[in-house]
Amino acid sequence: MFYLLHGDDEFTSREQLKKIRREGDFEYNQDTYSGSEVDLKTILITCDTLPFLSEQRFVLIDGLPKRKRGESAKAAASEKATEGAATGKTKKGKKGKSASLTRAGFEKALAEYIPTMPESTVLALLLDEALEASHPLLKAAAQHGKVLQSTLPKGAALEKWIVNRAKTAQVKIAPEAASLLANFIGNNLRLLANELDKLATYAGAGATISAEEVRQLSAQVQEARIFDLTDALAQRNRKKALNILHDLLSDGEPPLKLISTITSQVRSLLLVKELAQKGMRAGQISSTLGIAPFIAEKALRQVGNFNAAQLEGTYRQLLATDAALKRSRLAPEMALDLLIINFGG
Structure with a gap:
C-alpha cells in the first residue's frame, strides 16, 4: 500500500x-x-x-x-x-x-x-x-x-476548522471566539490545536468556549493584540494605540505583564532589524530567533518605521517605566499612557 x-x-x-x-x-x-x-x-x-x-x-x-x-x-x-x-x-x-x-x-x-x-x-x-x-x-x-x-484553510474555512477541532476536544466554541483565534493566530494549525486543547481543558467537556476565555487564556491571542498595539505605534497612530491599551487593561491584563510583553517585542524588533540588515528574510529570522513565522513577518513590517536609535531609546524607556512601576512611583495607567505618547520619540 x-x-x-x-x-x-x-x-x-x-x-x-x-x-x-x-x-x-x-x-x-x-x-x-x-x-x-x-x-x-x-x-x-x-x-x-x-x-x-x-x-x-x-x-x-x-x-x-x-x-x-x-x-x-x-x-x-x-x-x-x-x-x-x-x-x-x-x-x-x-x-x-x-x-x-x-x-x-x-x-x-x-x-x-x-x-x-x-x-x-x-x-x-x-x-x-x-x-x-x-x-x-x-x-x-x-x-x-x-x-x-492537505491544504491550509483560509477565511471561513479556517473558522470551520476551529469549530470542528473544538468538537474533537468535546467542546463547542462561540463564533466570536473562533473568529478571534482565526484572526490573531492565523492558519498555524499546530498552534491553534494547542490553544484549543488548553481552552477545552479549562472549559470542561460539553462546555462552550467564549470569546472572553480566549482573550484571557490564549497567550498567543494576547501577544497578537499587543502586536496590534505596537503596529499602531509604528504607524504613529497614538489614538488607536491608547484605545488598544485601555481595552487590554479593562480585560484585566496586568500593567507589569503588558510592559514586559511590549519590552520583549521591542527587543525582538531590534534583533529583527539587525538580521534584516544582514539580508535575512522572514523564514531565516524566524529560525534564528526561535519565534513564530507570523511574528517574524509582522516584525519585519514594523522595523521599517523605526531607525535603530529610536528602537534603542524606546527599549531603555520601557526598562525605566518597568522599574518605576515596580517601585510604585507612577500610577500604572499614567505610566503606560506616557510610554505610548513618547514611544519612538
Whole structure:
C-alpha cells in the first residue's frame, strides 16, 4: 500500500500519518528516511524486506531530493539513471545512489517501483508541497494506493476548522471566539490545536468556549493584540494605540505583564532589524530567533518605521517605566499612557 501525503498543510498530513501508524500492524517494523539524504536503493531494499513478528512493515520517506542546479521541475529522468536507481547498479556495474539522480529521476524510479512493492509493505511519502496532476507519483498513488492532499484553510474555512477541532476536544466554541483565534493566530494549525486543547481543558467537556476565555487564556491571542498595539505605534497612530491599551487593561491584563510583553517585542524588533540588515528574510529570522513565522513577518513590517536609535531609546524607556512601576512611583495607567505618547520619540 502506498500513501502519498502532499500539500502545504503539514500539520494535517502528520496527523493522518499518525492515524496510518495506529491502524497498521507494524510493531517494530517501522523505518523513516529523509528523501534528501538517503539513496533510493536503501529505501527500496527496506521496502522489499519482509516484516519480523508482525503482518506489515511501515516505511516513511520524508520529503524528496532537492532539485539540482539547472534542473527544471518537469525534467525527465534519463533511462540510465532510472535503471541505476532501481537495480543499485549502473551499466558499468558500480553501485548507484539517489544522490547521483536528478529529483525527477528519483521520482520516476520510485513511481515505477510502487506496483512491484510487497503487499506486506506500507510506504508513505510525506511532502510539504502540492504535486501537479500529471506527476508520476500522484498517478502511482491513485492507481496503487491512496492520495491524501492537505491544504491550509483560509477565511471561513479556517473558522470551520476551529469549530470542528473544538468538537474533537468535546467542546463547542462561540463564533466570536473562533473568529478571534482565526484572526490573531492565523492558519498555524499546530498552534491553534494547542490553544484549543488548553481552552477545552479549562472549559470542561460539553462546555462552550467564549470569546472572553480566549482573550484571557490564549497567550498567543494576547501577544497578537499587543502586536496590534505596537503596529499602531509604528504607524504613529497614538489614538488607536491608547484605545488598544485601555481595552487590554479593562480585560484585566496586568500593567507589569503588558510592559514586559511590549519590552520583549521591542527587543525582538531590534534583533529583527539587525538580521534584516544582514539580508535575512522572514523564514531565516524566524529560525534564528526561535519565534513564530507570523511574528517574524509582522516584525519585519514594523522595523521599517523605526531607525535603530529610536528602537534603542524606546527599549531603555520601557526598562525605566518597568522599574518605576515596580517601585510604585507612577500610577500604572499614567505610566503606560506616557510610554505610548513618547514611544519612538
